Amino acid sequence: MAMTPLLLLLCLVTLVAVPTTAAASLPADFYRLLATKAALSDPTSALAPWDQSLPPCRWPHVHCSSSSDNPSVASLLLSNLSLAGEFPAQLCSLTSLVRLDLSYNSLIGPLPPCLAALPSLRHLDLSGNAFSGEVPRSYGQGFTSLLSLSLAGNDLSGGFPAFLSNVSTLEELLLAYNPFAPSPLPADIAPGLPRLRVLWLASCGLVGKIPSSIGNLRSLVNLDLSTNNLTGEIPKTIGNLESVVQIELYSNKLSGRVPAGLGGLKELRFLDAAMNRLSGEIPADLFLAPKLESLHLYENELSGAVPSTLGHATALNDLRLFTNRLVGELPPEFGKGCPLEFLDLSDNRISGRIPATLCSAGKLEQLLILNNELVGPIPAELGECRTLTRVRLPNNRLSGAVPLDMWGLPRLYLLELAGNALSGTVGPAIALAQNLSQLLISDNHFAGVLPAQIGTLTSLVELSAANNGFSGPLPASLADVSTLSRLDLRNNSFSGELPHGVRRWQKLTQLDLAKNRLTGNIPPELGELPVLNSLDLSNNEFTGNVPVQLENLKLSLFNLSNNRLTGNLSPMFAGDTYDDSFLGNPSLCRRACPSGRRAAAGRRGLVGSVGSVLTIAGVILILGVAWFWYKYRGQYKKRGAEAGGKKWVVTSFHKVEFEEEDILSCLDDEDNVVGTGAAGKVYRAVVGRGGGADDDVVAVKKLWGVAGAAARKDKDGKAVMKDTFEAEVTTLGRIRHKNIVKLWCCLRSGDRGLLVYEYMPNGSLGDLLHGGKGSLLDWPMRYRIMVDAAEGLSYLHHDCAPPIVHRDVKSNNILLDAEFGAKVADFGVAMVIGDGPNAVSAIAGSCGYIAPEYSYTLRITEKSDVYSFGVVMLELVTGKKAVGPELGDKDLVSWVRGSIEHNGVDSVLDPRLAGESRDEMRKVLNVALHCSSSLPINRPSMRSVVKLLLEVLPDCKPAVVDEKESIDV
Incomplete structure (x- = not known):
């Protein structure tokens, strides 16, 4: 018992003398990291x-x-x-910090000046923020x-920070x-940057000339000055960059010649000066650069012949010289000594034969030489090039037969040979081309028959073989190609009946078999094709009745004449409406056909028995017409004055059952106005026969004079007018999708135009969401609207060829039908784009929705729509507007990011949806923030957006109806 107090005393001493891990103090740097964590x-x-449960040097993302x-x-x-949040000031006290990466x-917020005082800092990366x-x-x-200093992809403003050229230790400067x-x-x-290896200044607002002193950066490996407004010539001193591997000068306003001497750059692998105003001939020594792999000089004004030294480019795998003024023949052995993969010489005036050696290395994937003056046959060697995926040789002067093996290349998905003088037949080897999607010949x-093997192509979307000499019956197996979207075989000599089973063409949008010798009945199954938009069977020998099932089709072109x-x-x-659809069928009756004498006698008896009735009816009719004329002549005069006395020209894109007068009559009453915008007024029009329940309702957009036009300039700076009317007609008249608003028809008279759309009874998303009725939209309904609109935009970006960029995506341009299904509308500034970004001369779009890069580069891509969406x-x-007083001086994107930083995610969610699906809303918010990233490369594609949204509620995916149509605008 006497030992107990002593043992207690020893235990207490031990506890005081040996501190626990939890009680031990952290080094100062790690307290600063905890403060950083709290600030973000x-x-x-x-x-x-x-936290203190781990040794600080084992914290993730930290190196001691x-x-x-x-x-x-x-x-x-x-x-x-x-x-998220502003830069944590505590990081400026980490005096031993060598590398800081917050990209x-x-x-x-602003960049922290204090970072410049860190004595050990060697690598600073703040790119891809705001x-x-x-x-x-x-x-x-x-x-x-x-x-290394990287500030790329932020929202930095002010003058270009030229003072950074004084940081003499820099090896990498990235401000793009x-x-x-x-x-x-x-x-x-050069003097202040003697060790510089990487200079990335793409899209930095640079103007003026490239200084000749650039050539003094002898250590430079990567030079990127692309997507600016640089002018003048490329300085000859650029040939002094003895270490350079990559030079990017594309998308500027550079002029003059490509300087000679670049062939002496021993390390040069990539040179891109496309989309400028370069002229003159391509220097012969350029292709002598020993490591040159990729050369892009497309969309310039280069002239002369392609230098013969092209045949000596031993490392070249990617050559793009399209859209210039090049002439002459290609070196006959081009490709023999280089690993060529991609060749695009389109839209020049190149003549001579296609070099047989293009695929000598067995790597050629894409061969694009459309719209030139090539002659002779397609080399047999190309038929053995099994790596080919895309061949486009249309609009040349090629002749002879296509190599038999070329029809069956296994990886080929596009074979375009239209507009030449090629002959022979389509070989049965085409059965091997299982990847073929488009066959355009x-x-x-x-001549000859189409082989039955063409029906085995399970990926075939488009078959265009018009204006040839094909004969014989259409292969029965063609009906098995359920992927077909477009079938154009007009102006051949096909005979026999249409193949059975055409109902399997559920994705077919265009069927053109005009000017052949086809016989038999028109299959009623054609009326079951849900997206068929154009049907031309004219100038054949079809017999029998016109199937009543064809009434089910929504056709913009219908011709059985x-x-x-x-x-x-x-x-x-x-x-x-169908006056011209049945011409040249003398035995076809628009009303009841006569059936002999009995019918004639019956008609005479009928006329005698009802003569008095008709007399009375005639009097009543005359009185009615007189009253009608008196009652409405003022309105007719008014509309006649509005139309300038010119007749209205009607163009239909779908089957319509209303008349011109039904549309014009709604314009007299301002009570019918349901919307007003910059392009004109939108009216609600009831069209039908009797004003009853069966009447249809349409929306009519009225574009009068210059109200429907948007000014722009052409490439020479001359002012021209791009009409909103034409933009909408061009876009909506040719596309079909369940989430794109339907254009029924258009009416033109002089500089006046009317666009008639399907009527969307619930108006625009913007009006409903922000007009006091936002509470009507619960979360499931909002989610469905997002998915619908995303699918419509995804169709424009990924399923139209070429892609279409809307350029004015906003909540007011998303319309809601009676079931609150969403459709994208208003294509007045829509733009068809090709490969890569497209320049515009004026900003289109609405405040708060315009992507940041669009506002200062004037280059439009699909990613601009993604930001707006x-x-x-x-x-x-x-539940907030894109811009508004409640957001202060910020737009919605900045407001959301700032609010999340200070108050958390839940602070930005619409309070009208309190307690509803908060987890799904947070997931959607994350997708929205990715879409609205300040850096285009960080935004997902619209196809990915659809996928991400569907993953939010994987068990409740909205029904997706395939109503796509690939188009070629």
């Missing part, structure tokens, strides 16, 4: 493990110095963790050890994709 919004909990006695932070790698987060304001001048005076004010490059850029001299059809037309086809998604999640 961390929605993915990436920094959650930063080698000292174990007093460790400090040497590297902090926090890239792509969805962190691709959602950080905002930092704003000017670059601190301290960055050009401090940074005594800095090797920032909206700096128009500024020139420093005239003497119109306007040649092909010049056949041997008989019988009575249905009442719908007997109307004036991200804003629409934010509207649906938050």
Whole structure:
């Protein structure tokens, strides 16, 4: 018992003398990291493990110095963790920090000047955030050890920070994709950057000439000045960059010749000066650069012949010279000594034969030489090039037979040979081309029968073989190609009946078999094709009745003229709308056909018995017409004056059952106005026969004079007018999708136009969401609207060829039908784009929705629509407008990011949806923030957006109806 107090005393001494791990103090650097963690919004909990339960040097994303006695932070790698907030000032106290990487987060506010004072900092990467304001001048005076500085993809403004050329230790300077004010490059850029290896200044607002001093950067490996407004010639001194591997000068306004001497650059692998105004001949020595792999000089004004030295380019795999003024023949052995993969010489005046050696290395994938003056046959060697995926040789002067093996290339998905003088037949080897999607061989001299093997092509979407000499019956197996969207075999000599089973063509949008010798009955199954939009069977020898099932089709083109059809037309086809659809069928009756003498006698008796009735009816009719004329002549005069006395020309894109007068009459009453915009007024029109329940309702957009036009300039600076009317007709008249508003028809008279759409009774999403009725839209309804609109935009971007960019995506241009299904509308500024970004001369779109890069580069891509759709998604999640007084001086994107940083995610969710599906809303919010990233490369494609949205509620996917139509605008 006497030992007990002593043992207790020893235990107490031990506890005091040996501190626990939890009670031990952290080194100062790690307290600063904890303060950083507290200052940042961390929605993915990436920094959650930063606590005292782990030794600090085992914290994720943290690397310590080698000292174990007093460790400090040497590297902090926090890239792509969805962190938000302003730059944490505590990081400026990490005096041992060597590498700091905060790239691709959602950080905002100004850049911290204090970073320049960190004595050990060698690598600083703040790219892909939303930092704003000017670059601190301290960055050009401090940074005594800095090797790499990346500020790319932010919202930095002010003049271009030329003072950064004073950081003499720099090896990498990356400032691309920032909206700096128009500024020139420093005239003497080299002395302050003797060790510079990477200079990335794409889309930085640079103007003026490229200074000749650029050639003094002898250590430079990568030079990127693309997507600016640089002018003048490419300086000859660029040939002094003895270490350079990559030179990117595309999408500027450079002029003059490509300088000679680039062939002496021993390390040069990639040169891109496309989309400029370069002229003159291509220097012969350029292809002598020993490591040159990729040369892009497309969309310039280059002239002369392609140098013969092209045949000596031993490393070349990618050559794009399309859309220039090049002439002459290609070197006959081009491709023999190089691993060529991609060749595009389209839209020049290149003549001579296709070199047989293009695929000598067995790597050629894409061969594009359309719209030139090539002659002779397609080389047999190309038929053995099994790597080919895309061949486009239309509109040349090629002749002879296509190599038999070429029909069956296993990886080929596009074979386009239209507009030549090719002959022979389509070989049965085509059965091997199981990847073939488009076979375009119109306007040649092909003959013989189409082989039955063509029906085995399970990926075939388009078959165009018009204006050839094909004969014999259509292969029965053709009906098995359920993927067909377009079948054009007009002006051949096909005979026999249409194949049985055409109902399997459920994706067919165009069927053109005109000017052949086809016989038999028109299959009623054609009326079961849900998306068929164009049907031309004219100038054949079809017999029998016109199937009544064809009334089910929604056709913009319908032509059965010049056949041997008989019988009575249905009442719908007997109307004036189809006056030209049945010409040249003498035995076809628009009303009841006569049936001999008995019918004639019956008619005489009928006339005698009702003569008095008709007399009375005639008097009544005359009185009615007189009253009608008196009552409405004022209105007729008014509309006649509006139309300038010109007749209205009606163009239908779907089957319509209303008349011109039904539409014009609605314009007299301002009570019918349901919307007014910059392009004109929108009217609600009831069209039908009797004003009853069966009447239809349509929306009519009235574009009068210059109200429907938007000014732009052509490439020479001359002012021209791009008519909103024409833009809408061109776009909506040819596409079909359940989530794109339907254009019924258009009416034109002089400079006046009317566009008649399907009527959307619930109006626009913007009006409903922000007009006091937003509470009607619960979360499931908002989710469905997002998916519907995303699918419509995805169709425009990915299923139209070429793609279509809407350019004015906003909540007011998303319309809602009676079931609140969403459809994208208003294509007045829509734009068809090709490969790569497209330049415009004026900004289209609406405030708060315009992608940041669009506003200062004037280059439009699909990613611009993705940004705008991200804003629409934010509207649906938050209930806020894209811009408005409640957001202060911010737009919705900035407001959401700032609110999340200070108050968390739940603070931005629409309070009208309190308690409803908060988890799904957070997921959608995350998708919306990705779509509205300031850097285009970080935004997903619209196809990915649809996928991401469907994954939010995987068990409740909306029904997706395939109503797509690939188009070629």
